[in-house]
Amino acid sequence: MIELVGVSKKYGSFTALHEVDLEIEQGEFIAILGPSGCGKTTLLKLLAGFMGPTDGFIVMDDSTVASAKRVTPPEKRNIGMVFQSFALWPHMTIADHIKFPLDHHPNRKKESRQEVQERMGEVLRLVGLDSFSDRYPSELSGGQKQRVALARAIAPKPNLMLMDEPFSALDVELRMEMRKEIQKLHRETGASIVFVTHDQGEALAIADRIVVMNQGRIEQIASPEMIYTRPETEFVATFVGKCNLVKGQWQDGSFIPKINPHCLWPDLGVAKTFKKNGIYPVRPEQLQLSMVALNGVHGRVTFVQYQGHEIHYTVEISGETWTVHESVYSPRFYVGDEVTVGLKKAVKPEKVLVSN
Numbered sequence: 001m002i003e004l005v006g007v008s009k010k011y012g013s014f015t016a017l018h019e020v021d022l023e024i025e026q027g028e029f030i031a032i033l034g035p036s037g038c039g040k041t042t043l044l045k046l047l048a049g050f051m052g053p054t055d056g057f058i059v060m061d062d063s064t065v066a067s068a069k070r071v072t073p074p075e076k077r078n079i080g081m082v083f084q085s086f087a088l089w090p091h092m093t094i095a096d097h098i099k100f101p102l103d104h105h106p107n108r109k110k111e112s113r114q115e116v117q118e119r120m121g122e123v124l125r126l127v128g129l130d131s132f133s134d135r136y137p138s139e140l141s142g143g144q145k146q147r148v149a150l151a152r153a154i155a156p157k158p159n160l161m162l163m164d165e166p167f168s169a170l171d172v173e174l175r176m177e178m179r180k181e182i183q184k185l186h187r188e189t190g191a192s193i194v195f196v197t198h199d200q201g202e203a204l205a206i207a208d209r210i211v212v213m214n215q216g217r218i219e220q221i222a223s224p225e226m227i228y229t230r231p232e233t234e235f236v237a238t239f240v241g242k243c244n245l246v247k248g249q250w251q252d253g254s255f256i257p258k259i260n261p262h263c264l265w266p267d268l269g270v271a272k273t274f275k276k277n278g279i280y281p282v283r284p285e286q287l288q289l290s291m292v293a294l295n296g297v298h299g300r301v302t303f304v305q306y307q308g309h310e311i312h313y314t315v316e317i318s319g320e321t322w323t324v325h326e327s328v329y330s331p332r333f334y335v336g337d338e339v340t341v342g343l344k345k346a347v348k349p350e351k352v353l354v355s356n
């Protein structure tokens, strides 16, 4: 188990992390999600031991590894790291890349040549590179290079894997493939993973829990499904899945949109903060368009974007702009159409899905 308690980090007078509290269970897959500059890498560097916190402390397996006074360096922690840039050594073969941490990682006791060879074979097979062991990094594709970086990190069986945007240099197809690869490795190694990304789709697809960060603070920590269906702050609602924040009034557990007091929307687990501020967060796919009807919220379509499986509409409604996602099989609307926007019959999520 890893615990961050009141961890702050300042660079000079700038505070990059504000009193972060976080617990990571052994074997858990955590995604740190947030926009550029929110402090994701800073958090990862503190977990790795590249630097110490300005305040607070970090506990790993019952011992304090970092405080303002003392920091256990990375080579004394049982961690593996994978970076966006792969960071491979051009003069070393793939086999040498895997052998190096087996010879030098603090988690490895002195092993016989045969044991090292066996582990090398095992790890290369796991990432599907057993026939590439004599090649150099320049002789590999981007995806294969990232697999070498993964294999090197998992070879010494670390307790904790730290990954900083490990797939951002890869194309979309390869990213999807590598996500599955990581999930498979996670199941097979049992290591905890802290995975930094600014891609919400990636975080939703891959993690047991997502930590959403904004300006050096944690906004929400929850399972992907809870983050998506029950955001607790306006930032989470709009950063993950682009919610419409509809203004109105909460009355006896139902919501009345300001722009049509005749509508009554049900409470599908809306967080207290929204209720207090008279807001109903609604996902674009929870809304539907129809021809102008007497009852509903009236608006005009101002943009239409075809997305293959969906059509994305922008609708102007009494000075507010709403986004509506409809299936391509729904009736089509065009720029300038007068429409009615309604809430689809929605189901309250009761069971929390875990992606692994």
Ligand code: ATP
Binding pocket: 011, 012, 014, 016, 034, 035, 036, 037, 038, 039, 040, 041, 042, 043, 198
């Ligand atoms: P990105 O997604 O762009 O990599 P990030 O969420 O990982 O961003 P960090 O790299 O943790 O963000 O940076 C957090 C904030 O701290 C940023 O405003 C950044 O400019 C600042 N920062 C990071 N490193 C330093 C440093 N060594 N000195 C001063 N400021 C820094």
